[in-house]
Amino acid sequence: MRAETAPARIGILGGAGPFASAVFQVRLVQAWARQMSGACLQDEHYPAIIHLSEALQGLGADGVECRRRAAASLARGVSLLKEAGAAFVAAPCNSLGEVLTNCTGTLGLEVFTPWNSAPAMRQPASTAVLCSKSMRAYLSARYPELIFPSDAAQAAVQLLIEQGMAGQAPSACLLQALISEQLRRGVAEVRIACTELSCAQLEPDERVLDTMNCLVRATADRAQALFRASFQAST
Known part of the structure; x- marks a missing residue:
């Protein structure tokens, strides 16, 4: 080992x-x-x-x-x-x-x-x-x-982590599903989602980040800033 x-x-x-x-x-x-x-x-x-x-x-x-x-x-x-x-x-x-x-x-x-x-x-x-x-x-x-995280968000995060442990690229649809679920449950959970993604040691490409940011902007301006700050601080 x-x-x-x-x-x-x-x-x-x-x-x-x-x-x-x-x-x-x-x-x-x-x-x-x-x-x-x-x-x-x-x-x-x-x-x-x-x-x-x-x-x-x-x-x-x-x-x-x-x-x-x-x-x-x-x-x-x-x-x-x-x-x-x-x-x-x-x-x-x-x-x-x-x-x-x-x-x-x-x-x-x-x-x-x-x-x-x-x-x-x-x-x-x-x-x-x-x-x-x-x-x-x-x-x-x-x-x-x-x-x-809700059950749906938790399942998405677990799949992302399994992908990361296997050396695979993160799935854009899973990332989008995770953030969408978090936003449905409230802006306050966006920070949790960012932390979970960074815990999986994954770096989504710009296209995925753009999708996330669109979802965040649709909820609140402060959530967008928090998303980027949280993700950058925890990677």
Whole structure:
């Protein structure tokens, strides 16, 4: 198994698709370790990767026992990394919220809240990667101000990410469908769409960008500026 050469940028998704796959979990953990300490996880680190993957999947689960097992997996994974000689440093965690932030906040994931929320809530905030439906449910309950893509938009994003992971060019129709869906749900979600597209590490060509911008202009001038600023800032 080869280590990732660049940090992963993970979107706000859960459930099926690449986010539920073992391969994706491994890529996530590799990026996590690299971001936190520069450690490149190779074959000898695979046992640690498994434990860290289990920790990420279990942190958002319901029940004290599930959280206890996740914390144990986290501790064991870090211990194995140190035994293997990886310069891995994990910040101490006193609560589940701190675990989520310390373990996944360094991956570059940002969650944007609605424009009509309180001023303090308008700033981007690092949070956990949604590795499962339970994680998504946990964050929805804890942070009700967060916006999550609709099912249709989520499906489109997952297909785009699968294309990107396979080295394929992004589909113009999928990009248009995604933005159209987001705009139907409200201008406030345009920023989420931009973030998701950049998380997939895709760069749509000018024709696709023009289509997006037409859709955005039909909604609001401020959305057009936000679209370009968000996409450029997150790529």
